[in-house]
Amino acid sequence: MSLKLAMLGFIDMMPMSGYDLKKYFDSSVQFYWAATHSQIYRTLREMEQENLLTVEIINQTEFPNKKVYQITDKGKQTLTKWIMQSPELPPVRHKLLVQLSWSDRLKTEDIIKLLEAYSEQIQNRLDIYNSAQQTSIAELGRTKRERLLWRALQDNGITAYNAELDWARRTIEKLKKH
Amino acid sequence: MSLKLAMLGFIDMMPMSGYDLKKYFDSSVQFYWAATHSQIYRTLREMEQENLLTVEIINQTEFPNKKVYQITDKGKQTLTKWIMQSPELPPVRHKLLVQLSWSDRLKTEDIIKLLEAYSEQIQNRLDIYNSAQQTSIAELGRTKRERLLWRALQDNGITAYNAELDWARRTIEKLKKH
DNA sequence: ATATACTAGTACACATGTATACTAGTTAAT
DNA sequence: ATTAACTAGTATACATGTGTACTAGTATAT
Structure with missing residues (x-):
């Protein structure tokens, strides 16, 4: 759930691809919620199926084609709901x-x-x-x-x-x- | 690995069953390495297959029979090896x-x-x-x-x-x- | 008399996280 | 000229963690 929350937050700032997301993760939330690229691409597909996101395939000539994801209304509502969830203690694995x-x-x-x-x-x-x-x-x-x-x-x-x-x-x- | 490490440490103190282990986890390491009973029983079977533990079935009349696990020499060596592993930063999921x-x-x-x-x-x-x-x-x-x-x-x-x-x-x- | 808690496990299903290999073109560096 | 790094993804296996249902007898509480 938190992975989806973090991803939705980024995509809500600006539509982006899985590749972009991975870079944003690594440069900001990485220390309190890390994600690998496998996880990100898999979860993007899931969130599209749940109608939290829509995809658009962008054809590029100099680079491989990319899939740009955009947040839906349902996605925005879900985002707000998740942000307000009552907080839990972080699980410790020390x-x-x-x-x-x-x-x-x-x-x-x-x-x-x-x-x-x-x-x-x-x-x-x-x-x-x-x-x-x-x-x-x-x-x-x-x-x-x-x-x-x-x-x-x-x-x-x-x-x-x-x-x-x-x-x-x-x-x-x-x-x-x- | 750390789950196995924690479990080996307990069994090295005293031979015990999965049921006992769960109680020890809940009363001591729970806050820095929690484990459910599903995980503990599964991992006991694995560690027996890896020859880190041996089992003995103890028949009981008033209670269900139990499987008491004991650490092997290989288990003790592995325990020491794992304890000395170079430490890593705990992953944070906040x-x-x-x-x-x-x-x-x-x-x-x-x-x-x-x-x-x-x-x-x-x-x-x-x-x-x-x-x-x-x-x-x-x-x-x-x-x-x-x-x-x-x-x-x-x-x-x-x-x-x-x-x-x-x-x-x-x-x-x-x-x-x- | 009935419900709950304790003892001691098995069996799954599912969610989440990690690790690699693969494709394939482009640009920059040695 | 070749290697490495970057862009953008798919596929897959495996490890780890969570949740729930099931069995089955004993003891305790209401």
Whole structure:
């Protein structure tokens, strides 16, 4: 449902192809709702069958032909309905925590190495979030309030990853003191 | 893989049935790696075929018969290998953020209601994390260091949800000032 | 007396996500 | 001259996760 929601939102901004959608996903929502191209093309076909979208085949000479999807009235109504759905807690799938659960069989230094490697990954992600490019995406919002919202989405990632980084450092300290 | 890792870890503590496993999942790892009973029973069969586990059917008179699974040597080796795997960033599937992405079509008060409903969910989750029951689970660790680790897992959840709660409140304030 | 919850599983169907291979022309780089 | 990257999609297999129905006996509650 959320994949369809995200896709509908983009297509509502502007009619576009699956190929375009994939690029928009990768440059914006990727960090809180990633999608592969297989998923996107499959879901476009589904949404067309559900009459949320209509297709038009655009013939191109220099490039392969493309299918441009447009949102229908039913699609717009569905979009609004989904946006207002009561929010749920994001499901967590935290592999590192599972690893740590059973890591008592490792040497303390190896547990610390796990946490340090993890911290590095987080730091890389934070670097991307703080990059000028990410910031400028939020400024593409169509209204002042939409820009405020998009900045809040970016803030969410930065806040969450900073908390995670703090936690990793605290945990490393506790292991060292132990 | 992580499901198998989590299951192997439990069975390595003590031979047990799928039914037992489900209960352990629900009372401990559930918040960072949830599993349904369908998934657990299916995966037990797979792991037996891969020679990570052996089964023994225990006949019971007052209850249905049960299948008790035990870890093999290969299972123990695999467990250690998986624990040491280089950590990855947890994939994020944050539906609320997708909703907020396209929420500019709502009234500001309705966006705030979304964020408030979300905060409530987080608060509920935090209450569970802070409950005496959750705390005592960490104290069941078999060694001092394992207890330290299990407390760190609990700390991870508390830290992450507090950060999320702070973010939601900040975002509500920004929307109100707007 | 009846309904509910617990124990312990099997069997499916379906939804969602991932990974690759394939086609096929165009442009840019080494 | 050849390789790589870009555009735009199809096809398919597989992995993972969710939901529900079914069996069947025991214990507890109303």
